[in-house]
Amino acid sequence: MAVTQVVRSEWTKIRSVASTVWTLSLAVVVTIALGMLISALSKNEFDSMSRRDRLSFDPTFISFAGMSLGQLAMIVFGVLVVSNEYSTGMIRTSLAAVPQRASFLLSKIAVATGLALLVSLATSFAAFFLGQAMLGSHRAQIGDPGVLRAVIGGGLYMTLIAVFSMGVATMLRSPMLSLGILMPFFFLISNILGNVSATKKVGRYLPDQAGSKIMQVVTPLDDDTPYGPWGGLGIMALWVLAALLGGLLLLKKRDA
Template sequence: MTATQVIRSEWTKIRSVASTVWTLSLAVVVTIALGMLISALSRNEFDGMDRGTRVSFDPTFISFAGMSLGQLAMIVFGVLVVSNEYSTGMIRTSLAAVPQRGTFLFSKIAVAAGLALVVGTATSFAAFFLGQAMLGEHRASIGDQGVLRAVIGGGLYMTLIAVFSMGVAAMLRSPMLSLGILMPFFFLISTVLGNVEATEKVGRYLPDQAGSRVMQVVTPVGDDTPYGPWGGLAIMAVWTVAALAGGYLLLRRRDA
């Protein structure tokens, strides 16, 4: 099969599996709804904030508050795209049809990443505009310095989360094992390392903490992070490339 045929095949697989469609839909709904809720609460609490909190107030980043749960759905999407064929046994048929394993894996990832980018970017823009509507007079404008970068970065962040998860799933093959590692990594280990003084300098180089930097417009008071928004996204991209490389190498070396 040619690369074009493989890509078409992978597109058919993804759109025909209900679970992948539902997880992307959930990512959209949760990210936007939670962002609107937190934005509305922030507007009501703004007058009661102290001066330091107001100085660090970042209306753009607040509208992305739902990303914390939206990325959960993106992780599930990334894992299911790769590991569904292993759990059903269809991987043997797929590799028999496409013996070039690199072509097989990266066609699958290219299709899923493209879909995640479209959904993630649309979600990021929607979360921003609806979140700002909830903030009222405290809102930011898309034309303000750094705001457009943050909104575009939000879509890239969601895409990289999904692709990183695909790489991990390609290494582990099992959906349960992949989710059992990724969920605690992002929602427990990363949070603990980033909030404990002894480990916070390590935590800031983890993919989610580094990548989320691109969505920030206002730098918090006392923040001494040694990289900027695009630098943080680059760190996240390095993690993603490493996960994909690991998945590719293991796919080449072992049986289906």
């Protein structure tokens, strides 16, 4: 089967499954709404902040506060894109139609990544502009140093979260098992490792902790992270690559 036909088939699968459409919609709404709320609260609290907190005040990063929950929906999207076929048994039909398993998986990942990137970039720009509107006089401008990089980086971050989830789901095949591992990993384990002094140096190399660096414009005063915004995104990309390679290897080795 030609690559274009495989890509077209994967696009049809994704857009015909209501759950994937709803999860992307939820990612947009949650990220923007929560970002606006946190930005409005930050504006009201700015005058009561300490001098130290004001020096570390990052209006751009604050407008992305909703991504902490928005990435939850992106994780679900990434898992569903891959594991839906396993849960329904359609994976056998798909692999019979496309025996080249690498082509099958890469086409699926490419289509889903393109969709996730489009939605994520639109969400990131909307979250920024609406968040800055809530911040009033404390707002940042898109032309300020580092701001455009952070806004584009926010879209890349959410996309990589989805792709990482696709790789993990390919390895585990089960949607429940995949979500059962990814949710605690990003929302519990990562936060614990990143905030406990004994494990902080390890936590900063986890995908979400490293990748979120791309959205920072103002570096916190006590930040001793040994990499910059693009370095952090690069670390996250390596995690994503490892997950995809692991998924591809297992897909080639085992039965459907």
